[in-house]
Amino acid sequence: MTSAVLFRKVSRHFGPVRAVDGVDLDVGAGEFFAMLGPSGSGKTTCLRLIAGFEQPTAGHIEIFGERAEGVPPYRRNVNTVFQDYALFPHLNILDNVAYGLMVKGVGEVERMKAAEQALEMVKLPGYGRRRPGQLSGGQRQRVALARALVNKPKVLLLDEPLGALDLKLREQMQEELKSLQRALGITFVFVTHDQGEALSMADRVAVFNNGGIVQQGSPQDIYRRPKSRFVADFVGSSNLLPPDVMVSLGGERRWASLRPEAVRLASEGPEALVENVSFLGSATRLAVDLHRTRLHVMLPAGAEVPAVGAPVRLAWSAEDIHYMDDAA
Amino acid sequence: MTALTVGKPHSSILAGRGGFAGALSDAFWRHPKLLLLLMLAPPLLWLGIIYVGSLLALLMQSFFAIDDFSGVVSYEPTLATYGQLLTGTNLDIILRTVLMAALVTLTSAIIAFPIAYYAARYAKGRWKAFFYLGVMLPLWSSYLVKIYAWKLILAKEGIVTWIFAKLNLSFVLDAILSLPVVGGNSLSVSYLGTFLVFVYVWLPYMILPTQAALERVPRNLIEASADLGATPRQTFRTVLLPLALPGIVAGSIFTFSLTLGDYIIPQIIGSSRLFIGQAVYAQQGTAGNVPLAAAFSVVPIVIMGIYLTVAKRLGAFDAL
Amino acid sequence: MRSDQNLRSPILLKIAAAGGLLFLHLPILLIFVYAFTTEEKSYQWPPPGLTTRWLAVAWNRPDVWSALTLSVQVACIATAIALVLGTLCAAAVSQTKFFGREAISLLVILPIALPGIITGIALRSAFSLFDIPFSVWTIVLGHATFCVVVVYNNAVARFRRTSGSLIEASMDLGADGFQTFRHVILPNIGTALLAGGMLAFALSFDEVIVTTFTGGQQATLPIWMLEELIRPRQRPVTNVVAMVVVLVTFLPILAAYYLTRDGDQIAGSGK
Numbered sequence: 001m002t003s004a005v006l007f008r009k010v011s012r013h014f015g016p017v018r019a020v021d022g023v024d025l026d027v028g029a030g031e032f033f034a035m036l037g038p039s040g041s042g043k044t045t046c047l048r049l050i051a052g053f054e055q056p057t058a059g060h061i062e063i064f065g066e067r068a069e070g071v072p073p074y075r076r077n078v079n080t081v082f083q084d085y086a087l088f089p090h091l092n093i094l095d096n097v098a099y100g101l102m103v104k105g106v107g108e109v110e111r112m113k114a115a116e117q118a119l120e121m122v123k124l125p126g127y128g129r130r131r132p133g134q135l136s137g138g139q140r141q142r143v144a145l146a147r148a149l150v151n152k153p154k155v156l157l158l159d160e161p162l163g164a165l166d167l168k169l170r171e172q173m174q175e176e177l178k179s180l181q182r183a184l185g186i187t188f189v190f191v192t193h194d195q196g197e198a199l200s201m202a203d204r205v206a207v208f209n210n211g212g213i214v215q216q217g218s219p220q221d222i223y224r225r226p227k228s229r230f231v232a233d234f235v236g237s238s239n240l241l242p243p244d245v246m247v248s249l250g251g252e253r254r255w256a257s258l259r260p261e262a263v264r265l266a267s268e269g270p271e272a273l274v275e276n277v278s279f280l281g282s283a284t285r286l287a288v289d290l291h292r293t294r295l296h297v298m299l300p301a302g303a304e305v306p307a308v309g310a311p312v313r314l315a316w317s318a319e320d321i322h323y324m325d326d327a328a
Numbered sequence: 329m330t331a332l333t334v335g336k337p338h339s340s341i342l343a344g345r346g347g348f349a350g351a352l353s354d355a356f357w358r359h360p361k362l363l364l365l366l367m368l369a370p371p372l373l374w375l376g377i378i379y380v381g382s383l384l385a386l387l388m389q390s391f392f393a394i395d396d397f398s399g400v401v402s403y404e405p406t407l408a409t410y411g412q413l414l415t416g417t418n419l420d421i422i423l424r425t426v427l428m429a430a431l432v433t434l435t436s437a438i439i440a441f442p443i444a445y446y447a448a449r450y451a452k453g454r455w456k457a458f459f460y461l462g463v464m465l466p467l468w469s470s471y472l473v474k475i476y477a478w479k480l481i482l483a484k485e486g487i488v489t490w491i492f493a494k495l496n497l498s499f500v501l502d503a504i505l506s507l508p509v510v511g512g513n514s515l516s517v518s519y520l521g522t523f524l525v526f527v528y529v530w531l532p533y534m535i536l537p538t539q540a541a542l543e544r545v546p547r548n549l550i551e552a553s554a555d556l557g558a559t560p561r562q563t564f565r566t567v568l569l570p571l572a573l574p575g576i577v578a579g580s581i582f583t584f585s586l587t588l589g590d591y592i593i594p595q596i597i598g599s600s601r602l603f604i605g606q607a608v609y610a611q612q613g614t615a616g617n618v619p620l621a622a623a624f625s626v627v628p629i630v631i632m633g634i635y636l637t638v639a640k641r642l643g644a645f646d647a648l
Numbered sequence: 649m650r651s652d653q654n655l656r657s658p659i660l661l662k663i664a665a666a667g668g669l670l671f672l673h674l675p676i677l678l679i680f681v682y683a684f685t686t687e688e689k690s691y692q693w694p695p696p697g698l699t700t701r702w703l704a705v706a707w708n709r710p711d712v713w714s715a716l717t718l719s720v721q722v723a724c725i726a727t728a729i730a731l732v733l734g735t736l737c738a739a740a741v742s743q744t745k746f747f748g749r750e751a752i753s754l755l756v757i758l759p760i761a762l763p764g765i766i767t768g769i770a771l772r773s774a775f776s777l778f779d780i781p782f783s784v785w786t787i788v789l790g791h792a793t794f795c796v797v798v799v800y801n802n803a804v805a806r807f808r809r810t811s812g813s814l815i816e817a818s819m820d821l822g823a824d825g826f827q828t829f830r831h832v833i834l835p836n837i838g839t840a841l842l843a844g845g846m847l848a849f850a851l852s853f854d855e856v857i858v859t860t861f862t863g864g865q866q867a868t869l870p871i872w873m874l875e876e877l878i879r880p881r882q883r884p885v886t887n888v889v890a891m892v893v894v895l896v897t898f899l900p901i902l903a904a905y906y907l908t909r910d911g912d913q914i915a916g917s918g919k
Contacts, residue, residue, distance in 0.1 A: 051816075074823055
């Protein structure tokens, strides 16, 4: 089966800056793929390489088996939802959505019909006559989505699509995007720096750092088995246990990660001191000091909460300790 | 790189638009430098060749001198013309012009500040537009008409004399006119008149950048200063003025430069003593001494060069 | 310090600001009174009487009409040239980052940053060097040179406000360079160009300093006025022409203001 997007040793250097350096990427057809990483990690440049706004300095890019290097963005059947939406301020919503069809020479009647349908799909029927300035952020986001999808792209690229929305709207849009992707079967590639967003929406996640991919896999995989301290730290709020602490706990002399919700308060086990207690609603988070290392412990709702300064004993099962590849 | 994959239906790569426009568009996309070059060539050729070329040709002339006997320019490189520039009357002309430009700039800044400050801080909505147009319209209305208006105002039989007479203050006007150097037969033939018209004509150029700079001062900065216990006077001196300074300096570039090179205002309203602009005009015209005219025009260029370097240090360019 | 007290009591500030604005406007208003005076020989105030007779006299003066025609002609051509050159330059400077863009900005601003008399003499000596006779075109050449900057300033401001992602969005949706220019760039910068063009027109229409050097025997309206100022022949006609010039230049300025008011300001530094 052909991949939707294939990168082989792709690099993009801006002078001495290696924005993307030797990336191998393989996005399956129909997949919801997330590129996750801090700003400057190369994820957005990768997205722009797929869209055609950037050209690789070295390496090879294929979109559905066809070579994409040297092909201008306007000749790629790939569309983008921009971070700032980039709606045309001089056109109304309907003309915005129909723009892609208009420049491809689709007739007036046909393209307006398609645009109306696309607006219905994003739950904005009847908004066609308005101007972008008259819509809320969430509505503009939906228009941007309709404007891209109306072209029936082979791959839809989303650049931090939910970054500008408030929390409640963001959660709602996450679900909608997911079900839209499932219904249309189009490959979605989206860039985000929000690990929660990546984990909750994507089928597969690539974690970026310093211009390269440091780990690729399913959200569960990446969350449970981070390969490196960077991934463990960036994805989720895993506890990082340094090698010497691991030795004193009877483990190997290597870095390990331990998820807060895997830790229990018990009557036996290593002793720690409670330093802070935060009530989070669905759970309570303790910060404890274990052998001079700060650990987080997630207590389920209803559990008894110790006082700050109280000594507690910690327990976890051996399989929750995950050793990482980093050098000790 | 072959990019022309055939546009199969549902292909991930679409066919080009074809035709000349399509091919050209692809070429521009592939070679952005080519497009840049094509866009820059016409303006750069025009400004670079016609304008800068003429300018350099003029400046070259200042290194020639006029032959004292024949009155013809001799094309031998010499610094004699610059020597002439720095003697007696010519030096007086330069000093007089620079002094006038400095005074005009200073006065404009003082008059402009309250207008700019009010427009930037207090005027809202409709009043803001009123202030903006109130500055823009005089700025853009005809230069000559403005000068003409002042010829009417300052004339011996004009409105100023009339107002002083109505207020029974004619003796004050007479006292001012009898002052040495700045006075004269009437305001329209005095330095004072020249000064007034310069201030009037260039004032809007001072207001606009000052206002723009003041508008960029965040309001909460002033509140923060007051919150930290600064009196309004201290806030003005330590917060507002330093932040507005780049704007004032940007405005002063205009008022200073424009005064330095003007030859029409002192010709119409003023005494018979020349300014740089008039000297340039006279030297190239009636006197037929183009080298000296060229040397004279180097003076404002050099002064403005120094001025702009200092202004750049003060961050005035960001306020233009 | 005076302004200190303004801060303490906005009343003083208000008086200073209002006084400043009056200082800017009263002289221009005075022109309107003088256009109707019955006095012919002097600038007497108050006018001994009012009459509309001079409007008709000015209307029937052929020298005024030919000067006006020349001015309009020159301003139109100079504006057209400035529009093309200024837009190209602004597009290049704002769309791409390249070495030397600051130098290009400086080059565009130079013709108005340097005193007009220098531009004027430089052009004049270049004309005489190449034996180019004075004509409408020599005037246009000078005017277009300093009009580029107003178009450039307006266009650059608008390009800066037009987010770069709009162009990428257009390309992404399948529009090539020409389609993007026609459907996205042009509609977005259109009003800025119109405003810049009007200001360029006003600038050219009013220009006198450079024109004295590049005009030869031809008189544009400002040149005509300058001659009247130096050697008055019929003062009331000058009064009427001055009034008309004020009215005519106000229109493009107001139009340019309304075209650009949401967002960028008319580049006042352009004049």
